[in-house]
Amino acid sequence: MGIKVTDVAFVRFQAPDLDVMQSFFEEFGLQVSERTDDTLYMRGTDDDGFVHVTHLGPEPAFLGLAFEASSVDELHELAAHADFSDVGALEGPGGGSVVRATDPNGFQVEVVAGRAPLGALTAPAAEPHNDAHARTRTGTALRLGAGPSHVKRLGHCVLEVLDFRATEGWYKEHFGLLTSDEIQLDETMALGAFLRCDRGDAFVDHHTLFLLGIGRAGFNHAAFEVADFDDLMRGHTHLTAHGRHAQWGIGRHFLGSQIYDYWLDPHGHMVEHWTDGDLFDNTTPPGIASIGTLLGSQWGPTHGGPPA
Ligand SMILES: [Fe+2]
Numbered sequence: 001m002g003i004k005v006t007d008v009a010f011v012r013f014q015a016p017d018l019d020v021m022q023s024f025f026e027e028f029g030l031q032v033s034e035r036t037d038d039t040l041y042m043r044g045t046d047d048d049g050f051v052h053v054t055h056l057g058p059e060p061a062f063l064g065l066a067f068e069a070s071s072v073d074e075l076h077e078l079a080a081h082a083d084f085s086d087v088g089a090l091e092g093p094g095g096g097s098v099v100r101a102t103d104p105n106g107f108q109v110e111v112v113a114g115r116a117p118l119g120a121l122t123a124p125a126a127e128p129h130n131d132a133h134a135r136t137r138t139g140t141a142l143r144l145g146a147g148p149s150h151v152k153r154l155g156h157c158v159l160e161v162l163d164f165r166a167t168e169g170w171y172k173e174h175f176g177l178l179t180s181d182e183i184q185l186d187e188t189m190a191l192g193a194f195l196r197c198d199r200g201d202a203f204v205d206h207h208t209l210f211l212l213g214i215g216r217a218g219f220n221h222a223a224f225e226v227a228d229f230d231d232l233m234r235g236h237t238h239l240t241a242h243g244r245h246a247q248w249g250i251g252r253h254f255l256g257s258q259i260y261d262y263w264l265d266p267h268g269h270m271v272e273h274w275t276d277g278d279l280f281d282n283t284t285p286p287g288i289a290s291i292g293t294l295l296g297s298q299w300g301p302t303h304g305g306p307p308a
Helices: 018-028 072-079 164-175 229-241 291-295
Strands: 007-015 031-035 039-043 052-056 061-068 097-102 108-113 151-161 178-186 189-196 209-213 218-226 245-253 259-264 270-275 287-289 297-299
Touching: 007 018, 007 108, 007 151, 018 031, 018 039, 018 052, 018 229, 061 218, 072 097, 072 108, 151 164, 164 189, 164 209, 178 291, 218 229, 229 245, 229 259, 229 270
Parallel strands: 007 052, 061 108, 151 209, 178 287, 218 270
Antiparallel strands: 007 061, 031 039, 039 052, 097 108, 151 218, 178 189, 189 209, 245 259, 245 297, 259 270
8 A cells, every 4th residue: 555645845865065056056046045064955935844965975876766755644654655754854944754665676765745935935927928919018028147047846757767667666666656657668668767756636747756777776867847947047057157067959759849058067967947737637548758858958958968
């Protein structure tokens, strides 16, 4: 028996210098929520206490990811399963409760609930736009301030896994995830899948977790939603001006349809800015897609191509 998680909550990393991480992620558009001698908690403009955590440690490393549950009672349901720890206190701003498990690839997976909302931070207002369909901005000029993007929230995490089917089974059993699109090499061989949360008739992101079965366990990327397209472009300009490493973008994906822009953090861990993704409820049937569709773009550079 499992539960149905409601979203991804945060990712944890280890790094040897918190100043280096803070500097990059402030330029990326996160904001410091709390910093102790050994831990850096960073947040988006939504009211969660943190979406990205860095623990001070000798080697840069991805430590794991966390999902959100709708109640502490559900954490106790998970804790009854042998794979999960007892329910404990979640450290960091906003507090809350947590259970922990290790997935079939050795990744730490946390599930949290009961976090205190810290209040939303200022995000850019929605600007009216003029295009071929509508003239909504009249009599006034559009002026966008320069600076970092405004990261709203963590949207999804992508893991490279040893055995796709075994890993998919583990996440679906415990967390109730649904398949949005499965990537198939041919009719007999699945490479991975985009999985979303099951929140009934509520619309959720096309993917909260993407599992890529390539025979090794590793972090691929974490993706953060920004305010809108202008905000994504503003952030691209800002990161470029600070000499940061653009990895892939800017383009629009097929699977999930979001506009994407990928960067590398100071230790080579990939992080994505995205906006305007698809939203599905639990009635959308699973799709099947090729690796070409996975790596292609509706517009923008093909995968591995130079940043646009
Ligand atoms: Fe992504």
